[in-house]
Amino acid sequence: MAAREPVDFSLRHDSFERWYQTPLGRALLADQRACVDAHLDELTGARQLQVGISHRFPLASGTDFSQKIVSTPNWSPAIPDGVAVCDADELPFPGDSMDLVILHHTADFSPHPHQVLREASRVLRGEGTILLIGFNPISIWGLRRLLSRSRNGPWGGRFLMKSRMEDWLRLLDFSVESSRSCFYHLPLQRPVTERRRNLVGKLCGNGILPVGAYYCILAKKRVCSRIPRRPVWKQQKVITLPGSGTVGASRGCASRSTIKSSNSGSSNGR
Numbered sequence: 001m002a003a004r005e006p007v008d009f010s011l012r013h014d015s016f017e018r019w020y021q022t023p024l025g026r027a028l029l030a031d032q033r034a035c036v037d038a039h040l041d042e043l044t045g046a047r048q049l050q051v052g053i054s055h056r057f058p059l060a061s062g063t064d065f066s067q068k069i070v071s072t073p074n075w076s077p078a079i080p081d082g083v084a085v086c087d088a089d090e091l092p093f094p095g096d097s098m099d100l101v102i103l104h105h106t107a108d109f110s111p112h113p114h115q116v117l118r119e120a121s122r123v124l125r126g127e128g129t130i131l132l133i134g135f136n137p138i139s140i141w142g143l144r145r146l147l148s149r150s151r152n153g154p155w156g157g158r159f160l161m162k163s164r165m166e167d168w169l170r171l172l173d174f175s176v177e178s179s180r181s182c183f184y185h186l187p188l189q190r191p192v193t194e195r196r197r198n199l200v201g202k203l204c205g206n207g208i209l210p211v212g213a214y215y216c217i218l219a220k221k222r223v224c225s226r227i228p229r230r231p232v233w234k235q236q237k238v239i240t241l242p243g244s245g246t247v248g249a250s251r252g253c254a255s256r257s258t259i260k261s262s263n264s265g266s267s268n269g270r
Contacts, residue, residue: 105134
């Protein structure tokens with residue numbers, strides 16, 4: 001059996017970025033922006049970081065943060081100032097420096113999805129917020145990816161399970177505040193009639209069933225402050241040996257003092 005060739009995620013980034021310019025891609029992006037704004041409406045802070053497949057699709061533009069940073073994995077001459085070019089699993093930011101981290105399909109299009117979450121946790125301060133968006137494999141979109149031979153556009157992503165991402169977040173000391181799936185649309189480029197859209201909504205339980213095209217997870221980083229350890233010397237009890245003025249002497253010193261006294265007494269008796 002031939003070995004499987006490694007996936008070139010840089011090519012898949014470009015394909016997914018071009019797909020976002022299609023009618024279905026624009027509809028998905030509009031739905032994701034509305035979902036993010038609803039989750040982060042009242043959130044404020046100093047620094048906001050969005051890590052995704054492109055800097056051309058900013059999310060949470062209406063949040064009240066002093067500094068908003070966007071990263072992109074590929075460099076191009078048209079990249080504006082203030083955009084960081086870096087891999088999602090190796091962010092060039094110090095630890096505990098961000099108040100909000102948005103992962104926009106970042107784990108879907110990364111060779112190391114677990115490391116992506118680790119890096120987001122590292123740069124996020126204690127009690128900071130992470131918002132993660134990923135494609136849902138338990139959906140019509142997941143079935144479309146499974147049956148398709150093409151790996152262009154979103155079909156080149158991993159489609160990781162929502163429960164798996166929640167477990168990874170909990171292992172990194174996050175508490176999941178909310179988790180839901182969204183966008184109950186057929187993965188078709190041609191316009192969908194209102195009747196067909198309503199039919200898909202009924203089949204999906206009108207949003208009750210977690211079978212939307214993508215999921216949105218909001219989690220908070222829980223970091224317990226360490227209890228400072230007392231110096232070792234303060235833990236030793238100060239004692240006074242009977243018949244001696246030595247303070248804080250150990251058992252070894254006491255035994256040697258006793259031996260010396262007995263030897264002196266025997267010599268005087270001689």
